[in-house]
Amino acid sequence: MKSVIIGAHLRRDDIEPLADVLPAGDLFLSGLPVADDQPLGDRELLLRVAKVRAALLDRATFIAIRYGFAAGSAQEAAAKCAMHLDRWLGLLEQHRDEVEMTLKVVAPERVARPDRHDFSSGGDYLKALHAATNAVDVDPEFRTAAEEAIGKGRWLHRDQASLELAALVSRDAVERVRAAGGELKRRFPRIPFLLSGPWPLEVFADAL
Amino acid sequence: MDEELEELTLLETLDHLLDRGVVVAGDAVISIGDVDLLYLGLNIVLANVDAIIRTGRK
Secondary structure, three states: OEEEEEEEEOOHHHOOOOOEEEEEOOEEEEEEEEOOOOOOOOHHHHHHHHHHHHHHHHHOOOEEEOOOOEEOOHHHHHHHHHHHHHHHHHHHHHOOOEEEEEEEEEOOOOOOOOOHHHOOOHHHHHHHHHHHHHOOOOOHHHHHHHHHHHOOOEEEEOOOOEEEEEEEEEHHHHHHHHHHHHHHHHHOOOOOEEEEEEEOEOHHHOOO | OOHHHHHHHHHHHHHHHHHOOEOOOOOOHHHHOOHHHHHHHHHHHHHHHHHHHHHHHO
């Protein structure tokens, strides 16, 4: 058996009995046990992990580990996470009562994706791809209003068609933020966006 | 829940699962050698944007 690692948690009882507990230093990793030959790309497994992830977040805020990390033992998982553990401990203690919420905004115009054939080197192509992604922007008035609605967080460029604002929100404020999102929709009916969450610490799992 | 909204929520959930959070020790999705999964991730991002546009027009 191997474990698909879902997150890093402050307390053991944040995990049990929803998932297996894999101790890692002062923290605890949550893992979903699967057969060694289970392909991680399996749709049913993805959906199972997504469901457990949501249930874990209902319990307490945790550091989200990107899907694809599987370990054969608790020791292996802990060893691979070792360099992160001190930072994660600090973040979890600081943000236990907060969750992430994200607002994904569709840009008015999709920036053209660079064509690999136009570049002689892979490095130049990657730079152009990065530049094209960062060229995506949204209405400045909407940008300000979005920050007022969910808070000043981090704006992220994810692709050539959208931008995303991620913010830390107190667990008590999730409903208020959703209501503010509804108001934002009424104020900017022509701008397609999606307010979603709560999510575990994903963007803010990096140092603040 | 409206079917389109349900689809959007599922896409957003999978997008967060596949494209957010800490990448541990180079054990990223890419390194498991599962090209289909990476492809799935990209498709989800694109489909997600399209679904937001469709839902926004309603």
